[in-house]
Amino acid sequence: MMRRNRFNQALVATILTGLALLPQLAFAQDGSKISADSKIRNIDGVAAVVNTGYVTRKEIDDRIVALQKQGGKLPDAAALRKTVLERLILEKIQLQNAEQEGVTVSNKELDQIIGDIAAKNKLTLAELKVKIATTGSTYDRYRQMLRDDVIISRYREREVEGKIKISDAEVDNFISDRNREVAGGGKSVRSTPAVKGEPEEIDVAQIFIPADANAGAGTQAEAKKKAELLLREARGDVDFLQLGAMAAKDNPKIKFQDLGYRTPDRLPQLFYEAIRNTGSGQVANAVVKSPAGYHVLKVLDRRALVAGAPEQQQAAPQESAITPQNIMVTQTLSRHILLRSRAGLTDQDAERRLAGYRDQVRAKTADFGDLAKKYSEDGSAANGGNLGWMGPGDLVPEFDQAMNRLQIDEVSNPVKTEFGWHLIQVLERRKAQLTLEKQRQFAREAIRERKFDQAYQDWLRELRDTATVKIINADDPAASPR
Template identity: 75%
Template sequence: MLCRNHLKQNLTTVLLLGAVLFSGIAHSQDSAKTGNTTEKKIRNIDGVAAVVNTGYVTRKEIDDRIVMLQKQGTKLPDSTNLRSLILDRLIIEKIQLQNAEQEGIIVTNKELDRIIGDIASKNKASYAEFKSKVIATGLSFERYKQNLREDIIVSRYRERSVDTQIKISDAEIDNFIADRMRAMAGGGDQRSAPPVKGGPEEIDVAQIFIPVDAGAGASAQAEAKKQAEALLRDAKGDVDFLQLGAAAAKENPKIKFQALGYRSPDRLPQLFYEAVRNTGGGQVAGSVVKSPAGYHVLKVLDRRAIGVAPAQQASTQEPVSTTPQNIPITQTMSRHILLKNRPGLTDQDAERRLQGYRDQVRAKTADFGELAKKYSEDGSAPNGGDLGWMSPGDLVPEFEQAMNRLQIGEVSNPVRSEFGWHLIQVLERREAQLTVEKQREFARAAIRERKFEQAYQDWVRELRDTATVKILNTDDAADAALR
């Protein structure tokens, strides 16, 4: 459950639930679809905010999205830009759905019911109970199913369109590994001498990006900020920044990381430049950067005078071997007791229960493995909570950091992760090697993540540029007749 290479599969259904059930996205029920009278058609034309290819976005859809955001307590931008920003988002959604339909991407009723059944099961509810929960949110179950169907279709269309654009060569993998080995041998990421003070320069900035949907509520915003600040603390330690980003992305596929490459200040986002203006090469920005899209953790990989290549500045340094080789690592065998996040179990109750188990183990009145078999809510419970041998980066950061602080046989205090609350015991440690093959697997995944963000943004721009979009009336709210 905790292993990163299993996280994407485990989180997919939950993410869909979060994206659809709790976002409350309200698509308008345009009366033009009835096609009963000319008067209704005219009213709907009057209510159109934008024509998108052969479809349209209505002003009521904008109104509904604003109401949803307000109900969630989301801090909205000023009214001058709000409706335009929401319209842009709705236009992209409409284009994606139209293109997916043209490519024959569908979700059958049978498949949709199976997915809803899986979501209900993960929420420890029957299909009927889950349906009641949906209706209790104020959303009709049919609208929920339609929203979910569209979410799945768009997700599959994005995956098919963007993934096919990402090509990774063996040379790129070799260079990635060589760069990491140089950084390890040099004791850090800085590759160039700093530019002359006040002179023109280029800055190589890397980021770990935690996106927050425009429709996310205050709690989602706070959780994303908390996650970003935790990553910032980790980044300030003795870690490889891009490897930290890759690990975070495996834990949560929505997280992106990338090195932006050398850019002059005017080619960096203004928010980024302000954050790293006084940050030296190899250093992390002092605080998390908030943008309209989410939260960014930034690191300056290098600063150099414009027109000076790293190879020129490094020419006087001793050469570093970049021949692929096994890397020594420490592996840990541990076990845990997990109490999952769920309604009715507060953080205080989970902490209190786990602290009680810890006291019993330390007093030798109970065996950790037996307690895990009886109380752990994880697939490892039948094995006494045993997780087997784990390498650095295999586990979620909160768990791994707490585990690494423990001596053999020691039991941790309760530890919180996105899965719930854990009690951890270290059983054994050993020295091992990260093979060249494993390094290449990691490099390929890291390069793919780095390229995905740029490929996705390029794809969205292309969709918008090739679509026929005509903005009609964004500013006015929908007429009362359309409600």
């Protein structure tokens, strides 16, 4: 049950929520009904020419309608139309470049992804098709939208994440920073604060929970709920970036990063307004909502701006000499009963069997360990399903997330992972020192997350700047009704 590689996690997390695309489909043009004549667009219907393709005003209209259906706060009509157009242009450019680079998704892969979406939402393929039909679109159109989404994800993985470089020196510095925080009693070492009215620099960290502007109201509400839960946890005695790392392991779409020391004018305005009166070591009072999603913010430090000082002030030599074994993590001792996925065992049968074992344990008519020895289908069965002490990232996200929600001695409901169906019981938890190897692994992941956002935005700007784009008429709605 070790972790999948990072990209596979991100792809699964993105695609398995594929039903969130359904609200869009109600407004998406039905690709199966486009006639040959309609492919030759009147120039008045084209909003922008993008290399050898185009974005139509109808596409902009449909995307705006989808956003309005979600009921969230939107900018004024002109700004919204401009934002939607830019997003569509970037999508077109990425798909065009991916095609030129040979990034594809086979029909077999797409069928497997759709099968996973149906299973995740406890639907048969036939039921999924019916649900798609209720949106006013078609199954063929749904397949095409998913195919585009996967292609863009794979292209981005190759072009952005695969090119992020992390030096050993960066890893060493990250570990030293975290150790100084531990040495300060779990709080960041404070710098000299600025006198009131004098210029200052603020070190802000964020945990970002994306909520795509095109996602449905349910997806938006779920993202907000997750952000508010993380905000409550961040107010406790926890390492903020470690909290972000654990959240990202549960859902790889979640990002966390230390923005580093910045003057107020170099912070996003939304961020600065939220932390204007927040002291060092404190989290913002509320979750911050942006067009991209929800942000949980913490002020790691505030310091006086020293003229001519380097962007990242150096720590005192005695601070950097702290041993790396100080970083602590929560480890969990758990056991499980596994029913492996196999021919002849349906999901419904596996859930029913495990629910029966769960009810026996809760009623104290059977011992969990005895049931594991008798029924579990993995190597831990001989030990009563005992998995040993596991830390953050040691288990696949679905298992890890379910396990972390349990209290001591509590038994979970059936949980599905790539290995099959599990029943989980937590036996004990403890604080343990993170080994040097684990620290370096954690540090690399945290630095990668920190670098990704900037690298991704730079990449998008480069794509946009090198593309041939001509805006024709994006201000007016499409001339003809749908």
